[in-house]
Amino acid sequence: MTWVGGRIGSWTFVVVIAVLLEVGMVAAIRQDEVDGAVAVLGVVVSGLVLLGLSVLLMTVRRADRVAQELALHHLEATRRTAAELEELRGQVERLAVDVARLNARLRAWPR
Secondary structure (H helix, E strand, C coil): CCHHHHHHCCHHHHHHHHHHHHHHHHHHHHHCCCCHHHHHHHHHHHHHHHHHHHHHHHHHHHHHHHHHHHHHHHHHHHHHHHHHHHHHHHHHHHHHHHHHHHHHHHHHCCC
């Protein structure tokens, strides 16, 4: 995520937007009593859009962290499985040698 996305998708940004939203509403109401309601509505809608964007970016960042943790877990599990398979392959090779040795002894056994 980019620097801007990281900043927008944070609780600090949510608090700053909430404070700016409140300041904007107060300023809109004080400037013009008649058109203040329309200005407040514009400020509220803009603020809600920014808050929604912030929550969306926080959700995406959390999903990225979960996906990264899951990928690392799968990678570690794959490495452990590969190591166990390599150990089993070695054991099977040793057993094959032992079986071949036993077979040779049985063939050499007097009849």
